[in-house]
Every structure is written in structure tokens, then in C-alpha cells.
Amino acid sequence: MIDLKLLRESPDVVRRALEARRSQADLDALLKLDSEKREMVFRADELRKKRNEESERIAQMKKARADATALINDMRAVGEHISALEAEIKQKDEEIRARWLMIPNIPHETVPPGKSEEDNVEVRRWGVPPEFDFEPISHADIGEKLGILDFERAAKITGARFTLSYGAGALLERALIGFMLDLHTKRHGYTEVLPPFMVNKDSMTGTGQFPKFAGDYFVCQPDEYILVPTAEVPVTNIYRDEILDDARLPIKFAAYTPCFRREAGSYGKDTRGMIRVHQFNKVELVKFCRPEESYEEHEKLTRDAEEVLQLLEIPYRVIALCTADLGDAAAKCYDIEAWIPSQKTYREISSCSNFEEYQARRANIRYRAKNGKPRFIHTLNGSGLAVGRTVVAILENFQKADGTVDIPVNLRPYMNGIERITPRQA
Template sequence: MLDVKMIRQEPDEFKRRLGTRGVQPEEIDNLLAEDKKRRELLNRTEELKRQRNDVSGQIAQAKRNKEDASAAIAKMREVGQEIKKLDEQANEAVELVNDMAARLPNLPNETIPVGPDESANVELRKVGTPREFDFEPKAHWDIGEDLDILDFERGAKVSGARFVYYKGMGAKLERALYNFMLDEHEKEGYTEMITPYIVNDASMFGTGQFPKFKEDVYQLQGQHMTMIPTAEVPLTNYYRDEVIPTEDLPVYVTALSPSFRSEAGSAGRDTRGLIRMHQFNKVEMVKYTKPENSYEELEKMTANAGNIMEKLGLPYHVITLSTGDMGFSAAMTHDLEVWMPAQNTYREISSCSNTEDFQARRAHIQYRDDNGKLHFVHTLNGSGLAVGRTVAAILENYQNEDGSVTIPEVLRPYLHGATKITK
């Protein structure tokens, strides 16, 4: 969450930078107007509390002198009632200001491209060369169904659209992938965790999903509990309301988890295949760092995701997202997009973001410097990788003309030496 005090000090700067993310100037003006009312109410309340203390002293003095204190007592009661009324108004004002501030996205880093949407994204680098096929490559959903390792029809029957059954070698391939990913991340210094898959509202607020994006998730009816959209939520909230010992920073954690997303607003997009599912597995990376190291750590995290791609032999490119395409909590995001032959294009498979202190402010995650002063940490998160999309990429990039799929060499030890998936 953004610091309202800083917005108050530099309103034009916040209007300029948040304007690149679609925030209208009047949103800042309205926030500052409500913040002014809040501060006036708090000042008035403090003034009345001082008056009450003075009157209390007068009453005590009158009683000691055995004088009539009824007028002072009546005045104190009147002041007390006014304080109670103003306290209620101030609490409402505080809640309103906090809610308005919580709906503002993070400030974008000054170096990222400015633009309204993905058309303004900038490619940083290409890695690997897309394969030249001497036959017409098939889409991964057709390959999976032909090999009888993916069953979308029964997934839809049992749960609805955007659900799937993995079968046989399909299930084994998915399992091999996430075990491989976790093993690689362990080599890079990440501590593996198994997290809760259901979290409370405070956790969803901490990472920025609430209050603005409730429609994008699955909530348990009648409870303030949500099925996680990504392991970023429980991993980042692990240290919520805590002070991390300075000597422990940076902290690297990783986890495999299912991710549950309602995909609100995605009607008609990626209706076939594994790209946009309501339930999918993902290996997530999260870092807690000191502010001065966070952008170096972002580049490392992006390289950690790229390492998986390179060892799997999947062509990809890295792009920096524009202000209009970036996620709500991010200050800078690098996306890794894998080459999908059947679509003849790159598709997102990992998103690595530095949120700076945006999430740490919401979740109250701090550390002490060498002088004992408290600071907010910077938090980073990235997919390492989205497992279903990686399955899709392997099926398309490693397909053979006879309908079989060659298994990438690094996965063969996880599949008891199998080299191909055949019908």
C-alpha cells in the first residue's frame, strides 16, 4: 500500500506516475480531501481530550476545596459525549482513507516502459531458437487427447469449463516437472515449503488481491477464507506482522501449490488447452530483501525462471511489462514467454515482479537496520514455473510427426528413464 503521508507531500508526482497506470487525478484529490477531514477530526478530538483533562483537574480541585463542581461535571459529560461522537467519525474516516489508499496500485519504477497495455512492453532478450518443423505442428490439446494423457471433456463434465484430467504419462510428466523445478530452485538457495491452500482476508489484503480483486478468486461461502490464486499469498504472508532479523535477509522460499482462479473477464480467451485454467499447479518463488538489493534480486529471480526453461530446451524471450500491463502490486515485472509452435507466438509462462515495499506495508513486514531503526522489506515473487503451461510447451515443442512426444533429457531421471510419450 502507498504511504498517504508521501502522497500528501508530493501529490503531483503521484498523479503523474499513477496516471501511467490508469489512475485518474481526481482519485488522488478525493483521497487527500478525505485524509484532510480525517486529520481535522483527529485534531479536534485531541483538543477536546485536553479540555476534558483540564476539566477533570478543575473538578478534583473543587472537591478538595469542598466547592460546588456540578457545572464542571456537566461540562465534562458534554465534552465526553462530543469526544465519543468525534471518535466514531474519525474511525469511519480512517477506514475510508485506508480503503481508498488500498485500491491504488503500486508506483511504477521510473525505468519501465510507459504505455496503456501489452503493446508497449519491451523485449529484453531472446533465448533459444524456435524449432523448424517439417510437418504441421499440432496444438498441445490435440496432442494430449490423441496420446490419451489429457482429458478435457471429462474435466468439463465433472467440474465445468477450464478443468482437465491428467492421465498416465500426462500426470507423470506434470509431477516430473514440478519436482525438477523444486530441485533446481533448491540449488539456487530457495527453501522449499508446503503452504496452506486456503488463506484469510488479511493474507489476501497483504499481497494486494483484496479489496480490489475479490471477483478474481474463489471464496468459501459464509467464511472469510479464500482458495489461493498463487502460493505467493501464503509465502509472502509467512512473515506478516513480524520483524525479520537483519542477518536473515535475503530470504528465499519456494513452493509447489495448486492455484485457483475464477478467470473473471476472460470469456472467449484460451478456451481450449492448458493456458488459462481455473485450477492449475504452479511452482512459486518469493524473496524478502533489503531495499538496496531488491532490483539485483529481481534479475536473479528472472534468471532462476530462465534456468528452468533453458534446461528444458524451450525457446523463450524476456519482456519488461509496461505501466498499463503490469500487475496491481508490482513496481517492475519481467515476463518470460515460451514459444508455442502451433500458435506461432510466445505465451507467458512466468512473471517475476519486484513489489518494493508495497506488500510489506500492507502486511507489516519489517527489519531493523544496524542502528535498530525499523524499515519495510522489499518483497519479490515469480513463477518458477506455471506447470501446466510448461506441459503445454513441451508437448508442442517436442512433438514428433508420428504423434509421439520426446521427453526432455533433464526430466528422464524423474520418469524412470522414459524417453518418449507414445499412445
């Protein structure tokens, strides 16, 4: 949610920012509704002022045992007028909020301008893609040959785009979750949190998924709870409608959750394997910090996520998303992409965003600043990392000609000492 006052006072600044993201949000309609509502609020306030004054007189008259009937009748009419105005204001407010919630965030000045994802900018690269003296195969093929991944039966149990893991495959997921959580809590100072895996609509609205992208998620009937698409939603909403103490900032959480996404509109993309699935595991990093610190914290958060890949010896690059590719809620975003040998390209494995006040305004998360006034906090988050895609990266980058897969050295303690995955004896 952007600052309405900014829109009111500098509409052109907002307009240019939204043009940079190729947004079609109707700012004029919102501005018109806003000024109409403000006019009505002013009129209602004047009437309330009158009613407050006259009510006080009625009380005095009654105390003096004088007849207040005429005044009471007058005030009845004023009360009806106020009620009518209030109903109009409420309706106007709903229209305003509906439009307001659809307006994306304003990109930060350091975000590269662009027309499409083609204009994203590579910021840095780490590691060298491995050379193979054989043709590397996909993680799906590797996993099935090793007997640790079973997409056919996953489809039987549930449907397309689900994963079923056995033995070392299942252990690998669990090991990565533990490895990532330990790294972020012990070395990067995050507090581990295990949130609910279902959330309500207010939480989805708070972080920006609702109402604009409501079709992208799984909703449980009849309660209408939503399966979390990312831990960002439950964890950011921990402090919804709260005012945080300045001394506690920044607050840093690391959370493991499964993530559930409908992946509507991605038919035909990544149909095989576990790159794009309806349910995957992820360790998410979430920060709440003071506005003046959020860009420094954003860089740090990105480095925290990168370190996972470095310790796992997986080559990657960091991309700064351009204005056209930025998610609606983000002011700035880095994607981290891991090298995927079978596709001979880098694929997204983490997305690290600074939302500035956008989510805080929606979720009403504030902190008490040094001057004593409550201010909107800045929220950030990033995958640290997507576990399923990390499994993909390990299987593919560490594959051997004989079909076995080495386990990165730093992960072995979490793999019960296993150094290499060999075919499972079913």
C-alpha cells in the same frame, strides 16, 4: 498501498505516475478526506489532552477528599464530544482506506512507458524455436492422442477450463513440480514451503488481490475462505504484521501450490487446452528483502525462473512490461514467455515482479533496519514456473511426427527414467 505522506507532499509525482499506468484513481478525493481527517484528529487530540490533565486533577482532589463534582460534570461533556469526534474519524478512516486500497503502485523509473501491451519491451531471448518437417499440432491434440489429457471428461466432472491427466501426463506434472523445487532449493538457495491452499480476506488484501479484484477468485461458503490464485498470497502473508530481523534477510521461499482463478472476462480466449484453466499447478518464488537490494534481487529472481526453461531446453524470451500493462501492485515486472509451436508465438509462462513497499504496507511487514528503526520491507515474487504451461511447452516443442513426445534430458530422472511419451494403453 502507496505512501500517503508522499501523496500529501508531492501529489504531482503520484499523479504523473498513475497517469503513466492509465489509472483513474481519484487522488483529489483521497487528499481531501485525508486533510479533513487530520484536522479532526488534531481537535480530538486537544480534547484528550484536556481530559487527561483534568482527570489527573480529579484524582488529586479525591485523594484530598475535595468535591470534584463540577469538574466531573464538565469532563462528561468533553468525553461525549470526544466520542462524537472519534465516530466521525472512524468513518472518515474507512473512507480513506477504501480509496487508498484501490490506488495502484508507482512504477519504477526503469519501467518502459507505454499505452498498451504493444509497448512492452523485449529484453532478451534464449534458444531457437524448433524446426519441424511436419505441421506441429497443439498440446491439447497431442495429449488426447497420447491418451494422457482428457478435457471432455474434466468438463463432465467439473466444467469447462479444467484438466484431467493420466499416466505419463499426470507424472509429467508431478515430475516438473519436483524438478523445479529441487532446482530452486538446492541451487538457488530458496527454502521450500507448503502453505495453506485457502486464505482469508486479510491475506488477499495484504498482497493486493482484494478488494479491487474480488470477483476473480473462488470463495468457499460459508467460511468465505478463498482458494489461492497463486502461492504469492499465502507465502507473502507468512510475515503479515511482523517485524523481521535484518540479519535474516533476504528471505527466499519456493512454494508449490495449485492455483484457482475464475478467469472472468476471458471468454473466448484460449478456450481449448490447458493454457487458461481454472485450476493449475505452479511453483512460486517469493522474496522478502531490504529496499536497497530489491532491484538486484528482482533480476536474480527472474534468472532463477529462466534457468528452469534453459534446463528444459524450451526457447523463451523475457519481456519488460510497460507502465500501462503493469499489474496494480507491481512497481516493475518481467514476463517470461515460452515458445509455443502450434501458435507460432511466445506465451507467458512466468511473471516476476518487484512490489517494493506496496504489499508490505498493506500487510504490515517490516524489518528492523541497522539503525534500529522498523521499516517496510520489499516483497518480490515470480513463477518458477507455471507447471501447466510448462507441460504445454514440453508437449509442443518436443513433439515428433509420429505423435510421441521426448522428455527433456534433465527431467528424465524425475520421470522414472522415461525418455519418451508414447500412446497410453487404456
